[in-house]
Amino acid sequence: MAALQEKQVQHQECGDCPIRHRAVCARCDTDELVALEQLKYYRSFQAGQTVIWSGDRMDFVASVVSGIATLTQTMEDGRRQMVGLLLPSDFVGRPGRMIASYDVTATTDLVMCCFRRKPFEDMMVKTPHVAQRLLEMTLDELDAAREWMLLLGRKTAREKIASLLAIIARRDASLHLRQPSSQLTVDLPLTREEMADYLGLTLETVSRQISALKRDGVIRLEGKRQIVIPDLRRLLEEAGDDSDGGMLA
Amino acid sequence: MAALQEKQVQHQECGDCPIRHRAVCARCDTDELVALEQLKYYRSFQAGQTVIWSGDRMDFVASVVSGIATLTQTMEDGRRQMVGLLLPSDFVGRPGRMIASYDVTATTDLVMCCFRRKPFEDMMVKTPHVAQRLLEMTLDELDAAREWMLLLGRKTAREKIASLLAIIARRDASLHLRQPSSQLTVDLPLTREEMADYLGLTLETVSRQISALKRDGVIRLEGKRQIVIPDLRRLLEEAGDDSDGGMLA
DNA sequence: CGAATCCTTGAATTATCTCAATGCCCGTGG
DNA sequence: CCACGGGCATTGAGATAATTCAAGGATTCG
Numbered sequence: 001m002a003a004l005q006e007k008q009v010q011h012q013e014c015g016d017c018p019i020r021h022r023a024v025c026a027r028c029d030t031d032e033l034v035a036l037e038q039l040k041y042y043r044s045f046q047a048g049q050t051v052i053w054s055g056d057r058m059d060f061v062a063s064v065v066s067g068i069a070t071l072t073q074t075m076e077d078g079r080r081q082m083v084g085l086l087l088p089s090d091f092v093g094r095p096g097r098m099i100a101s102y103d104v105t106a107t108t109d110l111v112m113c114c115f116r117r118k119p120f121e122d123m124m125v126k127t128p129h130v131a132q133r134l135l136e137m138t139l140d141e142l143d144a145a146r147e148w149m150l151l152l153g154r155k156t157a158r159e160k161i162a163s164l165l166a167i168i169a170r171r172d173a174s175l176h177l178r179q180p181s182s183q184l185t186v187d188l189p190l191t192r193e194e195m196a197d198y199l200g201l202t203l204e205t206v207s208r209q210i211s212a213l214k215r216d217g218v219i220r221l222e223g224k225r226q227i228v229i230p231d232l233r234r235l236l237e238e239a240g241d242d243s244d245g246g247m248l249a
Numbered sequence: 250m251a252a253l254q255e256k257q258v259q260h261q262e263c264g265d266c267p268i269r270h271r272a273v274c275a276r277c278d279t280d281e282l283v284a285l286e287q288l289k290y291y292r293s294f295q296a297g298q299t300v301i302w303s304g305d306r307m308d309f310v311a312s313v314v315s316g317i318a319t320l321t322q323t324m325e326d327g328r329r330q331m332v333g334l335l336l337p338s339d340f341v342g343r344p345g346r347m348i349a350s351y352d353v354t355a356t357t358d359l360v361m362c363c364f365r366r367k368p369f370e371d372m373m374v375k376t377p378h379v380a381q382r383l384l385e386m387t388l389d390e391l392d393a394a395r396e397w398m399l400l401l402g403r404k405t406a407r408e409k410i411a412s413l414l415a416i417i418a419r420r421d422a423s424l425h426l427r428q429p430s431s432q433l434t435v436d437l438p439l440t441r442e443e444m445a446d447y448l449g450l451t452l453e454t455v456s457r458q459i460s461a462l463k464r465d466g467v468i469r470l471e472g473k474r475q476i477v478i479p480d481l482r483r484l485l486e487e488a489g490d491d492s493d494g495g496m497l498a
Numbered sequence: 499c500g501a502a503t504c505c506t507t508g509a510a511t512t513a514t515c516t517c518a519a520t521g522c523c524c525g526t527g528g
Numbered sequence: 529c530c531a532c533g534g535g536c537a538t539t540g541a542g543a544t545a546a547t548t549c550a551a552g553g554a555t556t557c558g
Contacts, residue, residue, distance in 0.1 A: 071395070075399070075403065076489075080403070081399040081403045083395035083399065084395070094388055101392060101395075102395070128374075131381065131384060135387065138388055138391060139343055142387060142391050142394060145391060145394040145398065146320075146332035146350075146394065147322075149332050149397060150324070150330040152402045153330040154328040154330045154449060157545075191503090192504075200401065202548080204505095204506085204507085204547075205545090205547075207505060207507080208507075211507085224554090224555085242324060242325045406513075441536075441537060451515055452536090453514090453515075453516080453537095456537060456538055456539080457514095460539085473522090
């Protein structure tokens, strides 16, 4: 039972919150923030812990404050597909839905800012800024999901790996607000198997393609999880995207 | 130029609208409906016509009133992936975005109920019911996209075909409000190539797998596009889903 | 040190794709 | 009316990318 293993985290001011400007609360004014402050509580999870099982009753919604979580679907015979990669500021849960549709797992140590579902839903009705921001975030997620569908349906294994690295580099850069230079280092928060679940591949294929990209000089490895990208443009070419996704000027 | 080929359609009362209870306007009260009625105009397209090209400026949003449209992404070398299948009541376009992200194509003759983007956005701010319904619809689409990701990433060609038939049967049934019986007929609005673009396959593989399902008695063909499903449960098994998606009692 | 994880690499197998030929259906024009 | 062409679908044979099965290497942690 996840609830028994998790640690409680002490209260923190919304004003200092690292995700204040990107999360569901991004648009809130001071009054609204005070109201949210009443509702919120933190929960934290260790790397590897399951936050929610698909099919479980879920009576909260939450924002990822720090760490990374995944959304996965599993078929009866065990085939798994990741359907969401949740980075800080991303939202978990669906207003109006009691039952979780996906497994949510903490890939790294994870802190979430939670709201009980009912009060949050009431707040959505009363304060339009939360609902507005949630719509915007959901539309962004839908765009990301569609990008991901192109990857899953049509890209080669090599392109899939390159695309994943590009995606992580991009989100990483936008989070740390630094302009991605042409040389940059990406901390890969996923095991090979998790990457495989993301990309619709086997872990062996992931490993082979990473080796191939390394052999061809597209990336360098610093340990297993740290990846250096000497030439971002080159990586983006390998990803097969028609645009650079606005990563370069 | 699509705009030159399309026909204008005469005005129609929202009260009589076939998608009144499912579209973005579903939650609107009488006053709000009057306001929307002012804004709306119909456009229709012939089967095969392109509604919007990805990258084009798009200064309207719309609901599909009748017919079917697709959202597709294309890579430089021509690989195509369908990322959305728009049936009546589905919404096209994104408030707050000028530029279309996907190609939108009419697969059958198509009628859309359009709103110029700016007035629609103003309306969203003023009347929460439109924004609320749009959030709900977007969340549903996101769920559908995630289901689709599992299909693209992990299902076999045979399972993909069975899943597609199940999806169309389900949406068809919910639109016509009839309980799917164990024997039912599905009108397939897609060519083999379009099915392939949906499923991340080639058209040859689609054709082969349809033949295989026919050979094995899972489906029967009535012409090329009409498909009879003698035993829905059997089809759902073939689709590899762990649940029946609520189609059977 | 030994066990547990995670990762890499190889060899054989297989699902799907590619290329190519043929068939079916329907509308058009001779 | 029939022949023809175009669009769509089917089927086969060979090629190929990715998977499966299997072994072994690296790293961490008690």
